[in-house]
Amino acid sequence: MDIVGDGGHAALVQLQAYLAQMDLSGETRLPAERELCESLGVSRGDLRKALAVLEKDGRIWRHVGKGTFVGSGPVEETIGISEIAGRTNPADVMRARLIIEPEIAREAALHATLDDIAAMRKSLAQTREAATWRQYENIDNLLHRQIAEASSNKVLLGLFDVLNAVRRTVVWGRLRSDGARPPADHHSFEDHERIVEAIAERDLAGAATAMRLHLLQVGRRLIPVHEAAE
Amino acid sequence: MDIVGDGGHAALVQLQAYLAQMDLSGETRLPAERELCESLGVSRGDLRKALAVLEKDGRIWRHVGKGTFVGSGPVEETIGISEIAGRTNPADVMRARLIIEPEIAREAALHATLDDIAAMRKSLAQTREAATWRQYENIDNLLHRQIAEASSNKVLLGLFDVLNAVRRTVVWGRLRSDGARPPADHHSFEDHERIVEAIAERDLAGAATAMRLHLLQVGRRLIPVHEAAE
DNA sequence: TTATGAATCAATCGCGGATTGGTTAAACCA
DNA sequence: TGGTTTAACCAATCCGCGATTGATTCATAA
Structure with missing residues (x-):
């Protein structure tokens, strides 16, 4: 043979x-x-x-x-955050956030439990009580993640975690170090309230829109606009 | 003291x-x-x-x-794919795909270079020539990733890779083992052509819509519908 | 009762040897 | 001479064991 x-x-x-x-x-x-x-x-x-x-x-x-x-190919078991963060920029991160976070908010409005909403409202109150920018950003992070958890979609939650890790790596060193606390009229306070309220009222489109507007505000501060017409 | x-x-x-x-x-x-x-x-x-x-x-x-x-918290350096895949289901994966892939196609229509489009058309032709389902799925994977690369947004590309790895882990074992080749009237052929065509013509909304319709078709086959009205 | 320090636990790190696919070159045979 | 096999070596990865580290418990003493 x-x-x-x-x-x-x-x-x-x-x-x-x-x-x-x-x-x-x-x-x-x-x-x-x-x-x-x-x-x-x-x-x-x-x-x-x-x-x-x-x-x-x-x-x-x-x-x-x-x-x-x-099998057809290696199923990469782990994704390196720094590999993504090292080749990108804050603008691309913000584009990605604008794509998935509003839809996460929409899913959260559909699936959030009463406990989820209560937890969000608790974080909401804590953001106003934050004594330093560092504390505020921690609670802000927590709130956004609570929304992702409330979507009850583990894949979206995982993607959110990846995006969050990349964001924190990219803006490494840009953290506000001035010890002042966020001003009482900080736009994010109202933004966050509108998002959580829309989720609580099961307003799918409203939650997505509120999240999108919030991120646009954040991006406007992050990336200085040079056009006077803005 | x-x-x-x-x-x-x-x-x-x-x-x-x-x-x-x-x-x-x-x-x-x-x-x-x-x-x-x-x-x-x-x-x-x-x-x-x-x-x-x-x-x-x-x-x-x-x-x-x-x-x-x-620092404020541990910047998770690596994300475990199996940790995500182990707690989710194909439906959630498809929801996530429906959220980000159409937007990736939109960005691709905006940023794709001529080389990118040429590579897509080459893969497009290869899908029709695939002799087995296994070959077809490999080229299909490649095409979708080429679109993500053409978005020129490394963050979106990274999220796509994560999502892809999760998807391949979740549907592990469901791979088509019949040696037949995809039928000539397989819906994905036309779907893919419409997507690439919209990207080539810089039709942002068209690319997003075509991708969304394609994924809806795929999902309809993946998750059997029981409603006769469908 | 409270505080201190040692002992212990579980999770993680780090290093060295073993394993594995990839590459090269010598040995071998026809 | 030409082609094949075999062995040796390389670089990347895995694996196991000891050391390190934050967390916890407990006996001791002030």
Whole structure:
């Protein structure tokens, strides 16, 4: 059966049979090349040629130090925040916030429990009592995350956490260090109240709009506008 | 200077001075409690009380095994995909896709270069030539990611990658194993063409709408509808 | 009763060896 | 000489064990 001079093809056939057997066992990782080539009775060179064919076809994927796996590609288990933050800028972060946070607020208006709303109102009151900018920003962070939690969509919550981590990394060092407390007429106070009120009243569109307007206000302060017409 | 019976306050004062000195040095991690309490000449209990005050205030944050750091909170460096995927379901994933992918398509229509569009059209042609469902899904993945890359917004691209990884983990095991190839009248072919065409023509709203309709089609197949009226 | 310090716990870090895919070169055979 | 196999080596990753660290408990003493 083993045709001399065409060991590559024989190895490919054996490998496909091996994969078919492994597919239904549920296992995704296949043995190391050094073991597999001996187990199949082919040279490592031929085995690697066959593996290369299957990899180009998308049936398997390999990585140094990890092994060879069946599947279309490596499901990246962890996402590096600094890798994202290092190649972006505050403007892009704000665009992303403007895209997902209003929709998160909309979902929150649909799914928030009474406990969720009570927690938001508690944070709302605490923002007005904050004695320093640092405390205020902490509570502000908490409030925005409470809204994301209230959406009851773990995926949106995860995306929010990623976005939040990127934002905090990007604006690293720009934190307000003046010890003053937020002024009583700070626009965010009313913004936050409108958002929470819309969520409490199950006003889906209102919650999304209020969140969008709030973020636009924040962005206006973050990125100075030079147009006098603004 | 050290008032007996009020070691807690003395420790707090010393700690604040220490933090002020460290703030301008740029270092964020402060020594271990066992060293610091000896260095400041206070008991560990008093030091921990002072640290607790500063932590509640948001000036520092601590974690077992890591240490104590200045700053409002731990900037999570990595996000675990499986942690998100393990607590969600395909419906929530689809909701998240419906929120961000149309907006990504809109940004792509605004920022895509000619090279980006050429790459998309190349993938578009390859989807029709796919010999197996596995190949088709690989190219489909690639096309969607090319659109995210064309948005030229690294944050949106990062969020897309997270969402994609979650999606692939959630639907793990549901991959189409029948070796047949996608039918020539598969709805995604026309959907994809409309999306790319809208991006090429810089039709922002059209790109977003086309992407949303495409995802609705995909979701309709993913989650069987029971209403006959549909 | 209160405060102090030591002991202990669980989570994390860090380093060294083992494993793995990728690459190169020597050995081998026809 | 030409092609194949085998072995050795490389860099990236994993894994296990000891050290470190914040959190907790408890005995001791003032």
